[in-house]
Amino acid sequence: MTPARPAASIATDVYQQLRDRILSHEAKPGDRLVEDDICAQLSSGRTPVREALLRLQGEGLVSRHRGWMVGNGAPLAFRSIFEGRMAIEGYATRLAAERATPEDLAYLRDLLAQMNAAESVSRSEVSRLNRLFHRRLVALSDNLYFVEQHERTQFHYWSLRLPVIFAQDQLAHSNVQHTGILAALEQRNGDLAERLTREHIATTMRIVADALEER
Numbered sequence: 061m062t063p064a065r066p067a068a069s070i071a072t073d074v075y076q077q078l079r080d081r082i083l084s085h086e087a088k089p090g091d092r093l094v095e096d097d098i099c100a101q102l103s104s105g106r107t108p109v110r111e112a113l114l115r116l117q118g119e120g121l122v123s124r125h126r127g128w129m130v131g132n133g134a135p136l137a138f139r140s141i142f143e144g145r146m147a148i149e150g151y152a153t154r155l156a157a158e159r160a161t162p163e164d165l166a167y168l169r170d171l172l173a174q175m176n177a178a179e180s181v182s183r184s185e186v187s188r189l190n191r192l193f194h195r196r197l198v199a200l201s202d203n204l205y206f207v208e209q210h211e212r213t214q215f216h217y218w219s220l221r222l223p224v225i226f227a228q229d230q231l232a233h234s235n236v237q238h239t240g241i242l243a244a245l246e247q248r249n250g251d252l253a254e255r256l257t258r259e260h261i262a263t264t265m266r267i268v269a270d271a272l273e274e275r
Contacts, residue, residue: 074104075112082121082130083214084187093128142265145213146258148206149198153241153257154250156200164200168193168242175235186231193238197257230267237263 078098081087098109116122123131156164171193175186191214198210226234237260244253 071108152201154254
């Protein structure tokens, strides 16, 4: 007989799944979050769902007014956010070039192959794969502080609430940059991996800046 999972573990899983939906814009600002629907979708009880929603409320990702809904974050100082990403993710990728195992690199190659098939998947799926790629890069630094700080930059990026839609050529260029970063990791070239990662994040920052100016 399989032992029952602790309630805290279930609540954490529900929290992470809901958070991923919000960060990928699968759940958009103003969308209603009905507890009964979430329970059914995630095969969870009401208590873990409520705990997850309260945790997301504490982060500012959801709000409660006659029911739960995805929050409407105000734009933040986006340059500071991306500069933080460049510093954290850049150096984390340098460490990853030293510490990644062949299995780690194979996982990144698989994610990249899926992103290269962007025409056959939804934009939300491309966004999810991209976040997984960058999250794994940071995790491969084997530095929990970097992982925690990187998660904070992802939260703040969500808070920009910008209608940034990457054009097909921008997605293609992003994947070329991802390919270069992965190649640097495979070559165990930390200097190159860090430089390419910084350049990649700077490219995304310019796209966001352009979107801000057009608003």
